[in-house]
Amino acid sequence: MTPELATPATGPTGHPATPPQTWQWHGDRDPRLLIAGQSNRIVFLQAYNQKLSNVRFAVLHHSAAGFQQPDDSYWIAAAARDPSLPLVITWNGNGGGPEFAFQSPLPYAVVADGSSGTHSSEGVVPAEMVRARLSSYGRSLGRALQTMGRANTFVLGPPPPKTTEWMEQWMSNSHSLVARATANGVRAEDLRIAPFELRRTFWQLMEEVLREAAESNGATFVPVPRTAMADDGSLRTDLSATDAMHGNAKYGALVIDALAEQLGVRGNR
Numbered sequence: 449m450t451p452e453l454a455t456p457a458t459g460p461t462g463h464p465a466t467p468p469q470t471w472q473w474h475g476d477r478d479p480r481l482l483i484a485g486q487s488n489r490i491v492f493l494q495a496y497n498q499k500l501s502n503v504r505f506a507v508l509h510h511s512a513a514g515f516q517q518p519d520d521s522y523w524i525a526a527a528a529r530d531p532s533l534p535l536v537i538t539w540n541g542n543g544g545g546p547e548f549a550f551q552s553p554l555p556y557a558v559v560a561d562g563s564s565g566t567h568s569s570e571g572v573v574p575a576e577m578v579r580a581r582l583s584s585y586g587r588s589l590g591r592a593l594q595t596m597g598r599a600n601t602f603v604l605g606p607p608p609p610k611t612t613e614w615m616e617q618w619m620s621n622s623h624s625l626v627a628r629a630t631a632n633g634v635r636a637e638d639l640r641i642a643p644f645e646l647r648r649t650f651w652q653l654m655e656e657v658l659r660e661a662a663e664s665n666g667a668t669f670v671p672v673p674r675t676a677m678a679d680d681g682s683l684r685t686d687l688s689a690t691d692a693m694h695g696n697a698k699y700g701a702l703v704i705d706a707l708a709e710q711l712g713v714r715g716n717r
Contacts, residue, residue, distance in 0.1 A: 470516075471525045475506030480713045481704070484508040484526040485538030486518060488607070488694065492538075495700035502716040503708045520595050527596035534711045536602045536670070539589050539658055548650040549615065549692060551640035558649045578653050585654065586661035593665035602711070603662035604703070605655050605671040607695045609647040611682045616641055618692050648681055673706040 473479075475496050483492045483505060492507050508526050510516050526535060556571035558578055589603065610618075619625060619639060626636045659669040676699060678684050687699035695703075707713070 470510050471508060471522055472511055473506040473529065474509045476504040476717070479504050479506040479533065480715045481505040481708060481711070482508070482526070482529055482533050482535040483538065483704075484518075484522070484535060485604075486540045487515065488538035488604075490515070491689070491695050491697060491700035492704060493700075494697035495704060498697050498701075500697055500701035501704045503704050503713065504715055504717055505704055505708075518592070523592045523595040527598040531598060531600055534600050534602060534707075534713065535596075535598060536604050536707055537589075537592070537667070538604050539592075539606070540585060548647060549642060551642045558646065558653075575649075575653060578650065579657060582650075582654050582657045586657040589658060589661040590665050593662070593667050599666065601667040602670045602707075603658060603667050604707070605658065605669065606651065607672060607693065607699065608677050608681055608683045609644065609651050610688055610692065611678070611680075611685065612641050612644050614682075614685060614688060615692060618690070622692075644680070644682065670707065670710065673703060675706065676702055 473482075474493060481503060483489055484507070489507050489509065492505070493509060495501055496505070496507065508522065508529075526537075529535070554571055556573050558573050558575050560575050593601065593603075619641060625639075629636055629639055655669075655671065662669040676684060676687055676695070683695065683699075687695050687702065689696045689699075
């Protein structure tokens, strides 16, 4: 199904905020929910194209092939759409995924400040140090929210980490990953996926960073629905895309339906 193209968004002066061929709303012509953001917005386009949700929604994307990262013109276009509609931002919360996906040669644990824990055989990294490393994601989110200056805006938490088994299968099939590792002097056989508990800790800290950025800039943070997670807190395998971080179209539909219920959106197709 080809997404319907809504009327191009206009800026404060009534003129197009960016050329129509660059940013356009894809989805229902009369949406009740708006989605904008970085790479995770793709799963919502997929959910719409595959008719997996009855919620009337639209996603701010572009008409050209490939993927374009949002710039200021993107956020201005997002803010220009009807402010009475809830706008949900999918931020780059899983951007730190590759950075923290692999096991360090020196095992370590992340602990709360002031706690050394019982990790006698591991190094210890304070949680605040990890938060500082992730703080750039919060700052960039804050800048986008300030550019929009829009009420009725929500920030969606990033997808939870995937199981170690899933990640190992992904790694074994990722030729580009092996090539990058080799180019940086790392043998493919030395690559190890970080323990799930450690990756979950990074994800939880990322959520904290994004929540603080959202709330300090007038937006509301909305975590991923618990129904998208397995019992251990990992992303359900049936909702996982084939890469290391993203969900699939079914994930997009589940999240859309949960958002509609949580935000009191009415008016299905």
